[in-house]
Amino acid sequence: MRPIPRRSFLAGAASAAAVPLLPSIAFAATPTSTKLHGLSAFGDLKYPADFLHFDYVNPDAPKGGTFNFSPPNWFFNQSTLTFNTLNSFVPRGDAPPRMEICFDSLMTGILTGPLDEPDAVYGLLAETVTLSDDRNTFEFALRPEAKFHDGTPLTAEDCAFTFKLFKKEGHPNLLLPLSEMTDAVAVDARTLRLVFSGKQSARTVLNVVSFPILSKAYFDANPFDGRGLKPLLGSGPYKVGRVVAGQAIEYERVADYWGRDLPVNRGLYNFDRIRIEFYGARQAAFEAFKKGNIFYRQEHTARVWATEYNFPAMAAGKVIKREFPAEKRPSMQAIAVNQRRERFRDRRVRQAIALCFDFEWTKRNLFYDAYERSQSSFEKSDYKAEGMPSPAELELLEPLRDKIPPEAFGEAVIQPVSDGSGRDRKLLSAASKLLAEAGWKRDGPLVANGKGESLAVEFLVEDDSLARVLTSWMENMRAIGIDATIRMVDSAQYQARQADFDFDLVMMALSFTATPTRDDMESLFHSRSANLPGARNLPGTADPAIDELIDAVGRAADRESLVTAVRALDRVLRARLDWIPNWFSANHRAAFWDMFGFKEPKPDYGFPVEAMWWFDKDKAAAIGKG
Known part of the structure; x- marks a missing residue:
């Protein structure tokens, strides 16, 4: 998955040792003279100014060892199949996952907490x-000890430069939250001032404080364009080590990392080396894991999880197979229908395509009952709309009644349950009727419009296992006269076509933060991102009514009003069917060689094992990996 950057609203606690944690403080009541050590949405911070470490880490975890893993999620322009740039912060190209661990941010970053x-x-x-x-x-007071990996100090000038650069040329997930930033000023070497227009969401700042900070001196001498494989100068706990173009990258722990003893870092970043290998096919990556070349993987193919974890190392007890609870965050997995192409702008066409997906058959025959049907862009959370709209939701929806589908005012739209036959005649008949109503009528084996054009629909994929799952969907579309195909391309082409919106249908999976922000919504659903290359608004949604609801998300002054606003947005998104929801899993299915230590239970809002776990010499020796 490609998660979206972090956080939300503001409340705070005093940072000076002489000032106690401020109880039940609301954003509007936060004293402007108070120097805050942390920011939180809608309530108190858990950790006081003098905290020693986060509760979910082992502060005494040993350092050492190598962690070679297959990343289960990634950010910005990253890919797990190949890479052709080491700049993760530009709109184009394929960067390796975890490049963000080479950079520090103003406040805790997108990975670790x-x-x-x-x-x-x-x-x-x-x-x-x-x-x-x-x-x-x-106004941020920077730590005087902060420095880049070349020993040069990291100053407010670097911070101001970074925010201005991202606003102008950054990846959309960096650029969009900065749209209302009017200035970034280095007041002096240790004081940064960020100024916003007043049109930003009150929670925007908690997004941008997690952005990586770059070196101004480095980019004064090097272009910010993503070309080549030259490592960027960073300041974080790791730096780029060995690189094999397109095949493997190693991140080396910085022994004299300036921030290693900060409370936010204590107990984290324990491996001396983090290695990622890139495989064009999922099966090849699995074979590397079975041989012990990869030490950790999360399994995303239900068939493999159910039938193929029976290799010798498993039987010998050298590999652990278990499930960990998923995070308490809204998640989204869906097929985007690209409405930049005229044939998909009629909702009836999108609905007909959706009716051809027989989830019940797929779940039984391909998923080994391991997945549930997704209905919402905010699945597994309180933000998912249920039943009829509440009075508070209707207050947001009623002014938009003439602008949004009427289905948004009824029971929250859900995808119909099929008979599980693989070809539900009732649903396919309904799909055919919708196509006819939209002007697509049978003309021989295919449907055609008044111009004699057939309805072509192509799934774009980069993974053979996904192509296997989508085949039955494609066949059902062909059964009702849609010229449906599946095109599998390599990772670089897939990334480029997605960034340029050159596709009909494409899948995306991501998780939001536990407190979704307007900035998160803008990248996915807002008119501002509809034609921004590299943005996650894959369907090209450009609807003033959706924009207004996203603004309501930004205005939410407490958690109750935020839940209401996101639920109202969810109702309209589901009624529009720009995204066809498909399936989700309730847990992480993980397997790993038994050579690591970790603290249980896992935290509720993230699972970065590469940052929290540690190498256990005794366990490694016991399985011959010492």
Whole structure:
């Protein structure tokens, strides 16, 4: 999955040792003179100013060893199948996952925490932050010991440069949240001031404080264009080590990392080396795991999980197979229908395509009953709309009644349950009727419009296992006269075509933060991102009504109103059917060679094993991996 960057709203706690944690503080009531050590949405911070480490880590975890793994999620322009750039922060190209661990951010970053609070950040580069009266200006006091890997100091000038660069040229997930930033000023070497227009969401700042900070000096001498495989100068706990173009990358732990003893880092980043190998086919990666060349993987293919974890190392007890609870965050997995192409702009066409997916047959025959049907863009969370709209939801929806589908005012739209036969005649008949109503009528083996054009629908995929799952869907579409095909391309072409919106149908999976922000919504659903290359708005949604509901998400002043706004948005998204929801799993299916230590239970809001786990010499020796 490609998760979206972090956080949300503001409340806080005092950072000076002499000032106690502020109880039940609301954003509007936060004293402007207070230097805050952390920011949280809708409530108190869990950790006081003098905390020693996060509760979910082992502060005494030993350092050492190598962690060779297959990343289960990734960010920005990253890919797990290949890479052709080491710049993860530009719109184009394929970067290797986990490049973000080479960079520090103003406050805790997108990977490591805090993972036991739904909506908080704590100072990393920034020791404290102070708010202006109007909450449009944020002043950060940087830690004087912060430095880049070449030993040069990391200053407010680097921070100001980074935010201006991202606003102009960054990946959409960096660029969009900065749209209302009007200035980034280095007041002096250790003081950064970020200024916003007043049109930003109140929670925008908790997104941007997690952005990686780059070296101004480095980019004064090097282009910010993603070309080549030259490592960028970073400041984080790891730096790029050995690189085999397109095949493997190693991140080496920085022994003298300036921030290693900060409370936000203690007990984290324990491996001396993190290695990622790239395989064009999922089966090849699985074979590497079976041989012990890869040490950890999360299994995303139900058939493999059910039938193929019976290799010798499993039988010998050298490999552990288990499930970990999923995070308490909304998740989305769906097929995007590209409405930049005229034939998909009629909702009836999108609905007909959706009716051809027989989930019940797929679940039984291909998924070994391991997945459930997804219905929402905010699955597994309180943000998912259920039943009829509440009075509070109707307050948001009623002013938009003439602009949104009428289905948004009834029971929350759900995809119909099939008879499980693989070719449900009732659903396919309904799909044929919808196509006819939309002007696509049978003309021989295919349907055609008034111009004699057939209805062509192509699934774009980069994975043979996904192509296998989609085949029955494609065959049902062909049965009702849609010229449906599946095109499998290599990772580089897939990434490029997705960034340029050159596809008919494509799948995307991601998880939101536990407290979704307007910035998160904009990248996926807002008019502003509809034609921004590299944005996650794959269907090209450009609807003023959706934009208004996203603004309501941004205005939410407490968690109750946020839940209401996201549920109202969910109702309209489901009624529009820009995204066809498909399936989800309730847990992480993980397998790993028994050579690691970790603290249980896992935290509720993240699972970065490469950052939290550690190498156990005794366990490794017992299985011959010492």
